[in-house]
Amino acid sequence: xxxxxxxxALVESESIGEGTRIWAFTHVMPGAVxxxxxxxxxxxxxxxxxxxxxxxxxxxxxxxxxGVTLEDGVFVxxxxxxTNDRYARSPRGGHAxxxxxxxASWLLxxxxxxxxxxxxxxxxLPGLVVGEYAMVAAGCVVTRDVxxxxxxxxxxxxxxxxxxxxxxxxxxAGGEARCANCGHQFExxxxxxxxxxxxx
Amino acid sequence: xxxxxxxxALVESESIGEGTRIWAFTHVMPGAVxxxxxxxxxxxxxxxxxxxxxxxxxxxxxxxxxGVTLEDGVFVxxxxxxTNDRYARSPRGGHAxxxxxxxASWLLxxxxxxxxxxxxxxxxLPGLVVGEYAMVAAGCVVTRDVxxxxxxxxxxxxxxxxxxxxxxxxxxAGGEARCANCGHQFExxxxxxxxxxxxx
Amino acid sequence: xxxxxxxxALVESESIGEGTRIWAFTHVMPGAVxxxxxxxxxxxxxxxxxxxxxxxxxxxxxxxxxGVTLEDGVFVxxxxxxTNDRYARSPRGGHAxxxxxxxASWLLxxxxxxxxxxxxxxxxLPGLVVGEYAMVAAGCVVTRDVxxxxxxxxxxxxxxxxxxxxxxxxxxAGGEARCANCGHQFExxxxxxxxxxxxx
Numbered sequence: 001x002x003x004x005x006x007x008x009a010l011v012e013s014e015s016i017g018e019g020t021r022i023w024a025f026t027h028v029m030p031g032a033v034x035x036x037x038x039x040x041x042x043x044x045x046x047x048x049x050x051x052x053x054x055x056x057x058x059x060x061x062x063x064x065x066x067g068v069t070l071e072d073g074v075f076v077x078x079x080x081x082x083t084n085d086r087y088a089r090s091p092r093g094g095h096a097x098x099x100x101x102x103x104a105s106w107l108l109x110x111x112x113x114x115x116x117x118x119x120x121x122x123x124x125l126p127g128l129v130v131g132e133y134a135m136v137a138a139g140c141v142v143t144r145d146v147x148x149x150x151x152x153x154x155x156x157x158x159x160x161x162x163x164x165x166x167x168x169x170x171x172x173a174g175g176e177a178r179c180a181n182c183g184h185q186f187e188x189x190x191x192x193x194x195x196x197x198x199x200x
Numbered sequence: 201x202x203x204x205x206x207x208x209a210l211v212e213s214e215s216i217g218e219g220t221r222i223w224a225f226t227h228v229m230p231g232a233v234x235x236x237x238x239x240x241x242x243x244x245x246x247x248x249x250x251x252x253x254x255x256x257x258x259x260x261x262x263x264x265x266x267g268v269t270l271e272d273g274v275f276v277x278x279x280x281x282x283t284n285d286r287y288a289r290s291p292r293g294g295h296a297x298x299x300x301x302x303x304a305s306w307l308l309x310x311x312x313x314x315x316x317x318x319x320x321x322x323x324x325l326p327g328l329v330v331g332e333y334a335m336v337a338a339g340c341v342v343t344r345d346v347x348x349x350x351x352x353x354x355x356x357x358x359x360x361x362x363x364x365x366x367x368x369x370x371x372x373a374g375g376e377a378r379c380a381n382c383g384h385q386f387e388x389x390x391x392x393x394x395x396x397x398x399x400x
Numbered sequence: 401x402x403x404x405x406x407x408x409a410l411v412e413s414e415s416i417g418e419g420t421r422i423w424a425f426t427h428v429m430p431g432a433v434x435x436x437x438x439x440x441x442x443x444x445x446x447x448x449x450x451x452x453x454x455x456x457x458x459x460x461x462x463x464x465x466x467g468v469t470l471e472d473g474v475f476v477x478x479x480x481x482x483t484n485d486r487y488a489r490s491p492r493g494g495h496a497x498x499x500x501x502x503x504a505s506w507l508l509x510x511x512x513x514x515x516x517x518x519x520x521x522x523x524x525l526p527g528l529v530v531g532e533y534a535m536v537a538a539g540c541v542v543t544r545d546v547x548x549x550x551x552x553x554x555x556x557x558x559x560x561x562x563x564x565x566x567x568x569x570x571x572x573a574g575g576e577a578r579c580a581n582c583g584h585q586f587e588x589x590x591x592x593x594x595x596x597x598x599x600x
Binding site: 010 | 438455456460472474554555567582
């Protein structure tokens with residue numbers, strides 16, 4: 001079966017999983033790795049050196065930069081901004097050119113853990129980890145690591161509550177929190193929330 | 201006469217009004233409705249289930265999402281972020297898939313009223329109404345309904361004054377406000393401004 | 401030799417310098433001026449009336465608007481938002497149409513000085529100057545002129561330190577500041593920093 005690509009898409013990678021769909025005017029570069037059953041919408045650019053897991057949704061107008069990993073089940077809204085260089089300069093200018101001779105001196109990785117959501121127009125600074133099932137609100141600028149299941153909003157991003165696997169807000173009471181939608185329960189500690197019960 | 205489309209545009213809707221122009225690398229999906237005398241710039245995606253009125257300007261790099269209505273005369277700057285799901289997850293993951301079986305359980309509408317402006321890079325959260333002739337500043341994140349003629353700026357967006365039909369700021373004095381540019385007068389009350397005089 | 405363009409790029413300008421590369425799905429309009437040895441990435445739109453110097457890097461998904469000047473060695477991250485009208489309305493509506501009869505009544509210039517960086521997703525309000533070797537952080541909304549070598553972050557953007565020619569932060573002590581990376585020294589005054597020593 002393989003993957004499906006719109007006639008206007010440019011697909012130059014050979015590592016694209018079965019059932020994945022690539023939409024119009026999207027460019028997948030050599031060296032990009034994309035898993036199975038993903039949806040990569042229009043006007044995206046998936047750069048070599050990025051890794052996309054299975055069941056990932058990438059909405060329109062996204063550039064997934066070298067060094068970015070999107071684990072299984074991640075949702076990337078439209079216009080999300082990934083970065084990979086904390087002190088970016090044009091490598092063509094005279095002052096920073098030597099810094100770009102070796103990737104180890106400038107390239108910082110970004111990891112978006114399993115099931116997390118990056119809201120439309122959010123900005124992810126380089127070198128950060130967004131935890132499992134976290135939810136970055138639309139327009140949020142992420143400047144620190146995000147704990148699992150954390151809702152982050154604002155510029156700079158600040159925690160604004162906790163969310164379930166399904167994305168809905170958790171209601172906390174005592175040392176526990178519960179999803180009114182699907183019933184999952186979590187232990188609440190100072191460092192965050194941890195799912196209770198069996199595997200998810 | 202009909203509409204005009206750039207040779208690289210993909211136009212799959214049959215509901216596009218006379219005199220409208222669609223520019224390069226733009227994709228209009230089946231089921232999108234676009235009125236007359238609009239300008240839809242390069243690298244846009246107009247999704248099925250969105251409605252664009254007459255005389256609307258949509259600048260470059262915009263995704264007009266399902267559920268968005270842009271009334272007559274609206275201006276959408278470049279890189280505006282529309283959203284339609286408050287708790288978005290990848291529908292391909294195991295935890296939120298059932299929520300996406302029925303649009304009524306996740307799809308929230310957005311309405312941008314007649315003559316309003318969405319500044320470049322602004323972000324519009326789902327389920328909101330931006331009032332007539334409001335002006336959302338560049339980079340503003342809109343988290344609540346915006347009153348008519350209101351200038352909104354910041355993240356989250358906060359009111360920062362009032363603007364005329366023409367877009368210029370109103371000068372308030374006593375219970376009235378006036379546009380120095382075109383002379384329109386408005387009554388100022390606690391809930392907002394209301395145009396005085398005849399129809400506009 | 402001339403410049404190189406990807407087969408899907410649309411290049412309608414005749415003013416593109418030697419060694420410059422234009423990538424996929426990018427549209428360079430008639431009247432745009434681009435210098436030598438630049439890199440213009442995928443899904444960009446370079447509008448007529450914009451000027452790009454030599455050795456400039458423009459990452460993906462950028463619209464370089466009429467009235468924007470990018471001087472030599474500038475770095476523009478992905479999704480940067482340029483603007484050129486402080487009171488934008490749809491020129492097709494009835495209320496603001498006359499304002500658009502003459503460019504002098506609405507078009508404001510933007511100048512990004514030599515060697516400066518505009519971080520991914522930053523938003524530049526119209527009529528501003530970003531100084532030489534300044535660094536605008538990712539997601540920052542620039543509402544005032546930015547001094548040379550200044551690091552700006554937040555919405556609205558506020559100064560957060562000083563950076564070297566090479567992009568790395570300066571360490572200030574007494575009335576001087578120094579780059580730990582490349583050794584450049586600067587005088588620190590109330591109005592900003594000034595490089596010491598010979599030409600750079």
